[in-house]
Amino acid sequence: MKIKTQYSSSINQLYRSKPTPQKKLIAPTLVLLLIMLIIPLYLFIDSFLPLQPPSKLSLYSGLTRSNFGLEKQYCDLFRGTWVPYPNATYYTNETCPLIIDQQNCLKFGRLNTDFLKWRWKPDDCELPRFDATEFFEMAKGKSIAFVGDSVGRNQMQSLLCLLATVSDPADLTLNYTSGITNFIRWLFPEYNLTIASFWAPFLVKAADSDSNGHTYTSTMSLYLDEPEENWARDIVDFDYVIVSAGQWFYRPLMFYEKGRLVGCASCGQRHPEVTEMSRFYGYRMAFRTTFRTLKDLKGYKGVTFLRTFSPGHYENGAWNDGGNCARTRPLGKEEVKLEGYHMDFYNAQAEEFRAASWRRQNKLKLLDTTGASLMRPDGHPNIYGRSPNRNATFNDCVHWCVPGPIDTWNEFLFHLMKPLESRKLSFWDQLRRSSP
Numbered sequence: 001m002k003i004k005t006q007y008s009s010s011i012n013q014l015y016r017s018k019p020t021p022q023k024k025l026i027a028p029t030l031v032l033l034l035i036m037l038i039i040p041l042y043l044f045i046d047s048f049l050p051l052q053p054p055s056k057l058s059l060y061s062g063l064t065r066s067n068f069g070l071e072k073q074y075c076d077l078f079r080g081t082w083v084p085y086p087n088a089t090y091y092t093n094e095t096c097p098l099i100i101d102q103q104n105c106l107k108f109g110r111l112n113t114d115f116l117k118w119r120w121k122p123d124d125c126e127l128p129r130f131d132a133t134e135f136f137e138m139a140k141g142k143s144i145a146f147v148g149d150s151v152g153r154n155q156m157q158s159l160l161c162l163l164a165t166v167s168d169p170a171d172l173t174l175n176y177t178s179g180i181t182n183f184i185r186w187l188f189p190e191y192n193l194t195i196a197s198f199w200a201p202f203l204v205k206a207a208d209s210d211s212n213g214h215t216y217t218s219t220m221s222l223y224l225d226e227p228e229e230n231w232a233r234d235i236v237d238f239d240y241v242i243v244s245a246g247q248w249f250y251r252p253l254m255f256y257e258k259g260r261l262v263g264c265a266s267c268g269q270r271h272p273e274v275t276e277m278s279r280f281y282g283y284r285m286a287f288r289t290t291f292r293t294l295k296d297l298k299g300y301k302g303v304t305f306l307r308t309f310s311p312g313h314y315e316n317g318a319w320n321d322g323g324n325c326a327r328t329r330p331l332g333k334e335e336v337k338l339e340g341y342h343m344d345f346y347n348a349q350a351e352e353f354r355a356a357s358w359r360r361q362n363k364l365k366l367l368d369t370t371g372a373s374l375m376r377p378d379g380h381p382n383i384y385g386r387s388p389n390r391n392a393t394f395n396d397c398v399h400w401c402v403p404g405p406i407d408t409w410n411e412f413l414f415h416l417m418k419p420l421e422s423r424k425l426s427f428w429d430q431l432r433r434s435s436p
């Protein structure tokens, strides 16, 4: 709705800002010229708008589609189903040399490849296939950063493989940093496209605070009003920043604000003196701080995407108790329900997104992957993601196989970036592009 309004108001301005012509001949000529300009502009806009998602979160948000009244003009990209599509894969573990072992499911013995034969079908439109050539064309000279945890990095790995089908990237990580734990940076020299990943599993500043050292369930301290320096220090020049956070918030957490301990989540036994607070409060504040930091960052001209919570799929036990994810096909819409922790995480970030988006209009966008991902219990490494140098003690139903359904997150990204880049083209460039 918002976008449509912007376009039509700029069209109105086009009318208004023209000085009243003095000679009689000029007026009809101008009108004719305007009509000639506006008609193709409308055609062009219409070819774009049907695929724009509504600016509000709609997935599981309690609002039905009819509340928006937008069926005709808009397609909600993120609401749909997975449909069979034998040709869905863009690359394999043989054609992409960049897949890391933890996500290289085929290499580690996954024989059933049915999980690669689906594509996402939004209810009311088609999600275009990822086109690496067009992506480069659109993003040349640009830089894209993934800020978050290893699932954010997982999406970066997928994007690298999608793009590597057309052009070879160079690993520049060590040109920028001495250690590869916090930061990864790739460059596609042919297109001067940079893709980086910043390690910040909580987005905000965090520290180990468990007397027994760091484990998967150790207590950590979060400084909820301070962004993690890793990313905040170096993000300013990036054109696209995809932020996300997730599973790290399940652990026991101590919350600090203005440097003072204000409460903790799941720490009752160890710290009975501290007020128990919800972990979703911490999660919410992490996004609030992140959005505020990007909004206030001097010189940052990028577009920020919130990539929503990525659900894990443990069955037959908890993650640390023999749980696994051995399914071989997607679930249907009627088989999934966003509930429990997944829903609480999702709602906390959705509310922060809603609260922030009005301030940054086109600068903060939604990559609402939660629903589509929820339907893909078959897309995780499970037992097929083992790193040879790590003694895997549990199955991975959190990360996603590469290739796999996570490639669809980048189909979304590709599609959402398109209008942002096109808007920067001149009108005549747009016309040239839209003509066959």
Ligand SMILES: *[C@@H]1O[C@H](CO)[C@@H](O)[C@H](O)[C@H]1NC(C)=O
Pocket: 087
């Ligand atoms: C799948 O790919 C093969 C070979 O690349 C092609 O012949 C076939 O038509 C494709 N099928 C679909 C449904 O696109």
Ligand SMILES: *[C@@H]1O[C@H](CO)[C@@H](O)[C@H](O)[C@H]1NC(C)=O
Pocket: 093, 094, 104, 106, 107, 108
């Ligand atoms: C790719 O997967 C196949 C099994 O499908 C495996 O035999 C091969 O070693 C893997 N190659 C790489 C480079 O990971």
Ligand SMILES: *[C@@H]1O[C@H](CO)[C@@H](O)[C@H](O)[C@H]1NC(C)=O
Pocket: 141, 142, 143, 192, 194
């Ligand atoms: C490559 O892109 C970066 C921005 O990402 C820019 O600063 C730099 O000047 C570009 N280099 C060339 C050779 O175009």
Ligand SMILES: *[C@@H]1O[C@H](CO)[C@@H](O)[C@H](O)[C@H]1NC(C)=O
Pocket: 172, 174, 175
């Ligand atoms: C990155 O570092 C390598 C090795 O020091 C060097 O050869 C290369 O030119 C550097 N690349 C860039 C783009 O700075």
Ligand SMILES: *[C@@H]1O[C@H](CO)[C@@H](O)[C@H](O)[C@H]1NC(C)=O
Pocket: 391
């Ligand atoms: C993996 O862990 C098991 C049990 O903790 C141990 O017996 C085994 O030696 C370990 N293997 C490696 C390669 O570290």
